[in-house]
Amino acid sequence: xxxxxxxxxxxxxxxxxxxxxxxxxxxxxxxxxxxxxxxxxxxxxxxxxxxxxxxxxxxxxxxxxxx
Numbered sequence: 489x490x491x492x493x494x495x496x497x498x499x500x501x502x503x504x505x506x507x508x509x510x511x512x513x514x515x516x517x518x519x520x521x522x523x524x525x526x527x528x529x530x531x532x533x534x535x536x537x538x539x540x541x542x543x544x545x546x547x548x549x550x551x552x553x554x555x
Contacts, residue, residue: 516522542548 517526543551
């Protein structure tokens with residue numbers, strides 16, 4: 489017996505995302521057309537975060553000479 493509210497789609501089609509975050513994840517983040525640019529942005533943000541953590545730590549004093 490079939491389910492009461494079943495959705496039947498042609499083969500190879502996924503159901504549309506049910507929320508904005510689902511759409512954003514599927515169409516903008518993991519979409520192969522945008523994946524290379526997203527990796528570049530992720531690397532840049534990670535490097536920026538590491539730079540901020542380095543400067544905020546005690547090792548940041550290495551960057552400023554003491555006269």
